[in-house]
Amino acid sequence: MFITCRNMLNLPGLEKMKVVAGAGGLDKVISWVHVTEIPNAVNYVRGGELLFITGVVIGNNTSLMLKFIKEINLKKLSGLVINVGPYIKSTPKEIIDFANKVDFPVFELPFEVRLIDVTQIICKSILIKNSQKESVNNFMKEIIFEDIDITDEILNRAILYGYSINRYYCAIVVDIDDFSSYIKNNELYNEDVILDIKNYIQAIIDEIMHKNNKKYFCAVQSDSFFIMISLGKNNKKMNDSVKKEIFNIANDIKMEINKRLSPITVSIGIGGICSDLKDFKSAISQGKKTLEILKRLNRNNVIVSYSDLGVFRLFFEMDRYDEMKNLFNENLLKLKEYDKKNSSCLIKTLHVYLKNNRNLGKASEELYIHRNTMKYRVKRIEDILQCDLKDEEVVFNIKLCMQIGIFLNLIKI
Known part of the structure; x- marks a missing residue:
């Protein structure tokens, strides 16, 4: 659903780009690309960009380059592409060591490859993926929020987006804790900034799903992310094995958001398991109810399964x-x-x-x-x-x- 540093390498036309460091971070999502030669470029990026440099200004100044990569890593960029050639002969060992330490992807691209061609390939792929993401988002909203009949046409659309009638799916709902207060306290009245935060959270979710080799559907509404995670063909109940797997994925999402977007936290409600498309709505509903109960209990930054709420489910109804x-x-x-x-x-x-x-x-x-x-x-x-x-x-x-x-x-x- 997103372009990551890993799948970027498989794009036609990027065969000469190679990873030289930070392979542990290849699942980072690329929001856009940015070409720069100025060391203070960190002031002009939002986070998630893939940065390209030729070294016209930095040259072989290793200490300046190390300072630069540390700054862009703190800014949560997705990676750095070094155009090796007359200005930077090769990636310095100090850069490789740091990038490996923090899992920050660093790539080399031969100088004879035109940057304009490479950046166009990546940007075009990002735009296509974003369009696909929006289509899936709108489709999922129809399924889980509206009362619609699952016709053959709807089912075929779902299959086109990756739905399998032979698999089971588990619902989880990720909710940003008290996001309205965070916006007010930080005076974030720019819609683009708020959208950036939500997109970043969705990118983190995508990273975690990729790491766990999970296919999923996601719909975003208000401050919540409604997700159906694909399970095995026989995982039709929330047994201990499935529960552990889903809790681990949810915890990875929660911890990664805490780490990258502090002080923002999220709470995650784990809903039901189902196979039929028509049951997605009720499975998601259980995740929503879980979060509503947690809010009544004044609990946040937690992961709770609907099946563990016991008598609170009765009270809520x-x-x-x-x-x-x-x-x-x-x-x-x-x-x-x-x-x-x-x-x-x-x-x-x-x-x-x-x-x-x-x-x-x-x-x-x-x-x-x-x-x-x-x-x-x-x-x-x-x-x-x-x-x-x-x-x-x-x-x-x-x-x-x-x-x-x-x-x-x-x-x-």
């Missing part, structure tokens, strides 16, 4: 939040008020105690307190709530109310 709050108040309000009045932490103690199946030893270890202290706290909790924590029905109600309290932000654990 209920419209009776007042009744849920009443249930919490009936069972746990006294303990919450006691904690507030006495600066104690009995709500947390109760949560840990129940989480450890009422095992005093394990609960006291988790809270770093003596077993007798834990025993005293449990007795105090029973006195305040006027309940018996050995009663299974009582414990069930309290566990449920504890989850309600977390979901409605009535308590902090």
Whole structure:
């Protein structure tokens, strides 16, 4: 879907371009090309460009070239092409060593090859890929946001874009955490800058998918990226193996965005698995619901699967939040008020105690307190709530109310 440093080398007409360093970064996406001879060109690029130099100004000044490549690496360019010839005979060892260390791709291109021809080939390919990306984006929006019948025509379009009727797909939704506040705080009122950030995130997603040898579909709307990742032919359930694979991909996306676009972070909701095109919408919907629940819980920069949300899924579908709050108040309000009045932490103690199946030893270890202290706290909790924590029905109600309290932000654990 994007032109990367790796697949650029396979473009017709670029046979004489070769990688000399930074092969570990060949999956970097090329947003555009830029030809320069001035060392301060770093001030005129946005990030993601492939930079060409002939060395007319820098020449064989290795220290100046090293300073230059360090700056463009910090600027998150995709790579550097050195036009070797009369001004730069070959890439200096210092440049190769640095590029290999940071996985920054460096290429050599013979001086007799016309730069205008090479840059036109790359730019034309980028424009074609961007057009394809936009077509897939619009098609995916139709599938996952609109109520349409999957006709033979729609199915054929999907197959044209890479859909396989014999494979399963897993939905993930990547959402930029509180992006509106980030825009406001940084006074980013230029639409082009905001679009650049979103394009960069999509490029990072593409890089990660390439590294994991994954085919995928992506639609972008507002601050979210809706993705269907191709799985194997037999991966029709979210078993441990599939879950681990998807979580690893999601974590790579999250970590790479954190690293390259700090302080921007993303949260990722993992939805359902399906094969039929008509089920893409419901699979994505699960990922969306996961993120909506995470927002209610005030959690960000996390990866959560819809299948792991348990009772929170039920709470989310209920419209009776007042009744849920009443249930919490009936069972746990006294303990919450006691904690507030006495600066104690009995709500947390109760949560840990129940989480450890009422095992005093394990609960006291988790809270770093003596077993007798834990025993005293449990007795105090029973006195305040006027309940018996050995009663299974009582414990069930309290566990449920504890989850309600977390979901409605009535308590902090």
